[in-house]
Amino acid sequence: MERVTDWLQKRSIISPDRVALVNGSSNEMITYRSLDARAAKWAYYMKEKGIQKGDRIVVISKNHPVCFELLFACSKIGAVFVPLNWRLSSSEIDSLIGDCTPELVFFQSEFGHLVNGRQKGYKPEKIEETANAVYGGTELASQTSLSKDDPWVMVYTGGTTGKSKGVVLSYKSINANALNTVISWNLTEEDSTITYLPTFHTGGLNALSLPILMIGGKVVTADRFQPLQAIDMLNHHGCTIVLLVPTMYHGLMEEKEFKHASFPKMKVFLSGGAPCPGKVYDVFKSKGLQFKEGYGLTEAGPNNFYIDPGRMKKGCIGKSMMLNEVKVVDDNGQRVKPGDVGELLLGGDHLFKGYWQMPEETAAALKDGWLHTGDLARVDHEGDYYIVGRKKDMIISGGENIYPQEIEHWLCEHPSISECAVVGLPHEKWGEVVTAYVTLRDGRSISGTEAKAYCLEKFGAFKIPKHYHVIDEIPKTDVGKVNKKALVENHTLKIKGKSTCSSNTTNSR
Template sequence: MRWELDWLSNRARISPDATAIVEGEAGTRWTYGQLNTRALNLATYLMSIGVKKGDRIALLSPNHIGYFDFFFACMKLGAIFVPLNWRLSKAEISFILTDCTPTIVAVHSTLKELLVIEKLNQYFEIDSTEYESITERKQTDFHEITTEIKDNDPLAIIYTGGTTGKPKGAVLSHQSILWNGLNTIVSWSLSEKDVTLTYLPMFHTGGLNALSIPILLIGGKVVIASDFEPSKAVELINQEGCTVVLLVPTMYHMIVNSEFFKDVTFPTMHTFLSGGAPCPLPIYQAFEKKGLAFKEGYGLTEAGPNNFFINPNIARFRRGSIGKPMIFNEIKLMGFDGEEAQPGEVGELLIRGKHVFEYYWNNPQATEEALIDGWLYTGDLAKKDEEGFHYIVGRKKEMIISGGENIYPLEVEHCMNQHPAVNEVAVFSLPHPKWGEIVAAVVSLKSNLKVTVDELKTYCKQHLGSYKIPKHIMFENEIPKTHVGKIDKNSLQKKYENIVV
């Protein structure tokens, strides 16, 4: 294959003895030389059992060294890596396997009950001694890999959430993943000194591509862990000397509300990064109070997922901003009138660049709807200020139109999150015979604190126009989340869709 596409071999040549991967819970470590050898061993094995260019190789596992083994083996062979979301149901996983028809499915033994084994051609367990013997064997010679691989050939299929229908398989090419890595390194000034902690599930683009792959590309260290627990996460950050970490707002919420947070220090960290969902402003405040650099990012499976950069020093004064487009991609905001939105106006976020996905697997209609004239239509709404700093205001499908007025749930959520008794809040629409839609909110409260519906509405009136104030406010002990830690508004809408209006 082309030398620049097998960049792990090149990195292993430059930094053979540098630590590449650490499994946080077990403390097991692999150097770049060992990581490359594992991938070569696995690629050799896969070739010996008939895997060829274009074949899909699926993996169902919690965060594990196997993600890197299979990703890099597929990169060398021209096969296509398909990480599976283990938080889906057995039926949903079966749908994905039927859609992508993998030649092999690898599984962690703790998750094999999610597979219909008898329907699989070949499968094996990655936490078995057999798997370790394949990846760890000592070899002086490897089968020569002569597959011709092009920039736009598929390297991975990552299935998107599926909250509005069946999951769609976003096809990421060698180019898509390489340019996301290069763009992130250059725009964010990453170096071989950087260390990250990956708690986000690696079946998700945030776990695999946001920081793990860019930091391996530049020669830094990636610590992987599962089963997020705030105190353990903080311990790993300090123990491994982490410098930049990406977590979702739910994880940050758990950290800043833990007793230990007020006393802990982070001597090696230069940036805490939030992604996956809009970050509540109280989290910014908690980090600023401790003098810690905190910022927000934006991404999606189909583009990167990295697209913007903001200096943490600037983020302090522009809370909620995702910043400006990175060096090697373009951004455009398309207004509702079909014209490009001006500063202060809301428009749909469009992205263009070599990091954008190629197409949806087996779904040409969805591809045509998403990719138009070289631009990816994200379905996210955003605005920018006069200086070019961008702000996400919500999903296009989540925008509420009540009596002809456009209402963005995120604005209402930011307001309600500022109330001292509010723990979390989700704002969404409910149908209404007169207004078309009305604003509704589900709120969870902080422990031992209380507030009434009327008190919350009065609080909102101090900050929001009357048409933006939720007509219905419901309380729940815990707000439901999706498999990547985002608030699950779809389930809330279904639960309350028949509420009396």
């Protein structure tokens, strides 16, 4: 058995007094010694509650140091850390809890409404109340023996059928991604970042937070992105690297203070989560700031590529990192020539273990040691990779993955709607904006306000369409399938009949 090393404990011995985490809201600083001690106390508390190796521990929380305390506590007893998206509706949270069957659910008090107690078998606890008892308690003395293939984290991501899938990440996959990132991106203990991406996303946990903690750097947790505050915090905390989604960069560039702001400690700004508009490159280049895009997904890393930010090749994600493999293949599994488009495949120890209780889906994604991403890519003559599209209809809006089929199914249950198609249309700020095209039943009508309220009964606000268009007929292909490509390409077509549109709320993200 390949044993797992508790590297946080090792780091607490090597760098005990270095700052590991900073609470961006309160400026509380937590050293590596304190972080390891807190994790050990949470581990003791959970062990006393009867938590055993393999048990799932759900955490519903905005970005906060306690998320990492609980993450590392789980590693000390072999429990599986399951962070859930607090932006979802209570029914969606209920469904995920029912799927992963946790023994404990920790939630911030403001999310009490999401834990309705209908599911049996788990014990919900308010983080704030429990933490007071835990911090004054006992540290775990002996840790559970673990192998590298044991699960550490399970992150839920949407599926092509609309059903969320639990992506199981082993110690091997998480630690391989962290080590690969440290080596390939030349991270050191002098590096510091702010984690704005939510910790229920792989980007919030694995893109920068865990690699920087592994190498002994500093991670600042931020529970809300506000452009002006971000400018101040990046400089106040001496950040050297940061990952933001394109919508965040859009917000930064809209602030007049950004035009005059300097970031003396910053080595590079990273963009991920969605394709980044070319004008972002131009703005950062004009300010003399290093900028680059990355690519990843929950099932792999999410770090897979490296590019020298000084090269500034728009839309380019660079070359494979040191400890993973990439290739682009055609429908027969053969590598494509430079310039040709094919499916992107990823290989390496950082790949996920499998989908929770979904063996068929796991087998379809992992074949012969390669992850079939479903994303289309090309390679140029310099060996640099570009993502050019997605095989499936997933929408990425504001860094959130949104799957249209579940929205379509729900809309089609409305008594006024006959057919519908949900697509992502280009949007300067959000990358894509969720848009619904519907046809109505004879004599029926529906307003944008009504459609929005109806969707809010089922989904979190970030998922629901921002525009609702009534058209005479949903375009179809020759074989009768909905032709979403035609809708996207012709979204400026003349809308027949009355078009309705919900409000473009920006605070719903």
